[in-house]
Amino acid sequence: MFPDASEVEALVRSKGMFSFYEDGHQECCRIRKVRPLRRALKGLKAWITGQRRDQSPGTRSNIPIVQIDPSFEGMDGGPGSLIKWNPVANVTGTDIWSFLRTMNVPVNVLHSQGYISIGCEPCTRAVLPGMHEREGRWWWEDAKAKECGLHKGNIETAETSNNGAQNTASVSELFLSKDIKAFSRAEIEEFANLEKRENSWIVVLYAPWCPYCQAMEASFNELAEKLGGTNVKVGKFNADKENKPYAMAELQMKSFPTILFFSKNLRNPIKYPSEQRDVDSFLAFIRALQ
Numbered sequence: 478m479f480p481d482a483s484e485v486e487a488l489v490r491s492k493g494m495f496s497f498y499e500d501g502h503q504e505c506c507r508i509r510k511v512r513p514l515r516r517a518l519k520g521l522k523a524w525i526t527g528q529r530r531d532q533s534p535g536t537r538s539n540i541p542i543v544q545i546d547p548s549f550e551g552m553d554g555g556p557g558s559l560i561k562w563n564p565v566a567n568v569t570g571t572d573i574w575s576f577l578r579t580m581n582v583p584v585n586v587l588h589s590q591g592y593i594s595i596g597c598e599p600c601t602r603a604v605l606p607g608m609h610e611r612e613g614r615w616w617w618e619d620a621k622a623k624e625c626g627l628h629k630g631n632i633e634t635a636e637t638s639n640n641g642a643q644n645t646a647s648v649s650e651l652f653l654s655k656d657i658k659a660f661s662r663a664e665i666e667e668f669a670n671l672e673k674r675e676n677s678w679i680v681v682l683y684a685p686w687c688p689y690c691q692a693m694e695a696s697f698n699e700l701a702e703k704l705g706g707t708n709v710k711v712g713k714f715n716a717d718k719e720n721k722p723y724a725m726a727e728l729q730m731k732s733f734p735t736i737l738f739f740s741k742n743l744r745n746p747i748k749y750p751s752e753q754r755d756v757d758s759f760l761a762f763i764r765a766l767q
């Protein structure tokens with residue numbers, strides 16, 4: 478798995494090598510780790526992680542042994558298409574180390590130098606005896622945001638929290654492709670009222686915290702790239718918060734994400750009817766409407 482070189486280059490050119498110390502690790506992790514993993518998981522039905530509940534009280538204390546992956550999609554596409562196994566969820570770090578020593582398993586030498594949880598070099602430090610292992614990762618950030626995105630579903634959102642309070646501490650923007658136009662509220666209102674348009678458009682209504690929107694990000698970015706130079710343009714509208722009542726009343730939105738096709742010859746958009754959110758399914762939908 479490798480990150481997309483052009484995305485890394487764009488990040489480093491615009492923000493420098495160490496932007497994560499300034500504005501949080503999510504953007505860098507998204508480009509270097511999450512998107513490559515997302516691409517790899519699209520070819521699978523299940524994956525196995527080494528997550529443990531005692532690793533991170535802020536984010537991992539409730540992980541189940543087996544779950545439907547809350548963040549990524551598998552080869553069949555759509556929510557629920559990927560199983561995530563966490564077979565050592567219930568095992569403590571102490572027991573893991575007892576096993577490793579008993580079985581004489583070779584381990585990374587950094588562990589004996591105080592590096593208990595090891596990630597990328599600039600975001601990892603050694604901890605002192607008595608400090609929690611997660612204090613060695615992204616130590617400048619709130620403990621509740623300490624997931625790189627590979628296990629982002631561990632961070633509670635409005636969908637999963639009991640009190641309904643939406644956690645936006647770690648949320649970063651979606652669909653950052655140069656081929657995707659971001660509509661403002663005024664722009665989408667004007668656009669949606671046009672009787673005719675110069676081009677047809679496919680537009681996603683999304684919320685940055687929504688795991689299903691995050692799961693389709695790579696597919697939608699790839700779709701935009703494939704449609705570049707054609708007469709079908711690609712757009713996005715953040716329909717969360719103050720825009721949500723408008724999107725629900727005027728843009729057929731019942732849940733996130735909602736995907737709309739605006740034909741150049743029709744005023745009213747046609748809603749994408751499927752939960753298969755892969756590029757081929759999007760293209761088939763567009764072809765059927767042209």
Ligand code: SF4
Pocket residue numbers: 497501502503505506507509510596597598599600625
């Ligand atoms: S752990 Fe740090 S360096 Fe590695 S991808 Fe995340 S922010 Fe970037």
